Amino acid sequence: MTVKLRQIGPCFAAEVDGIDMRKPLSPDEVTEIHEGMNEYAVLVFHDQDIDGAQHLAFTLSLGELEAPTRASLREADDYRLPTTFNDVSNLDKNEQPFAREDRRRLFAIGNRLWHSDSSFKVVPAKYSLLHARTIPSRGGNTEFADMRAAYDALDAETKAEIEDLICEHSQIFSRQQIGFFDLTEEERARFKPVRQRLVRTHPATGRKSLFLASHAGSIVGWPVPEARLLLRDLSEHATQREFVYSHKWSVGDLVMWDNRRTMHRGRSFPAHEKRDVRRTTLAGEGPTAAQVG
């Protein structure tokens, strides 16, 4: 074993030693990382002094990249990074923090609500790999919630009630929750809701977990207020402290998580400070539910 894992916090997160992302991974290392992801769901790699090409190469050695789509309010000529990256920073293309009132920022800070990456896409994400280049002087933690443990802790009646429910996810719904309605017709069409199962089974472990996100705004066949109350109850249950690991970033950290069995959220930090974090994303296996239209 060249790779060593050490549990941190709740039992679904671990720190990894023995990986240098400046070098190609051996087949054994690839296997050990996947096994580590299946055993845990959040892996933390410290001190990775890598450039974008090395971040991308590490990602591609673990699977297929999610197809790039415009999931933010940045215009095409407004990108700071290549489309192989999700720019999770608060920086414009000139490397300056967005003004506090900038709608691109106000939309982006919706990621401070609990979510699973790309649950608003027909094929939701598998792994996300977030690398920290610049971090603010305070705040900006990323918190993760274990949706498998949360599912296991539900009573049998609730498990039976939610087993086959289908939710509709859209970034329109998550932004409504923070009072952001400033979307154009084109953006509303681009963020059209997609359907996802509320309970999903992990393809590698066969274990069930809740598939929740603030993007979930309705349940097929349910009145909206009742659906939102159930989703809120389940989210409150799933994000109790016993199910949560909070990651305090250092420059050079790369944190990888499995979106199929975790939720996460960013925490606030001073708006005028730079937070340069960059994400690559691996594609999921396929849709979790049949779509309409």
Ligand SMILES: [Fe+2]
């Ligand atoms: Fe995210």
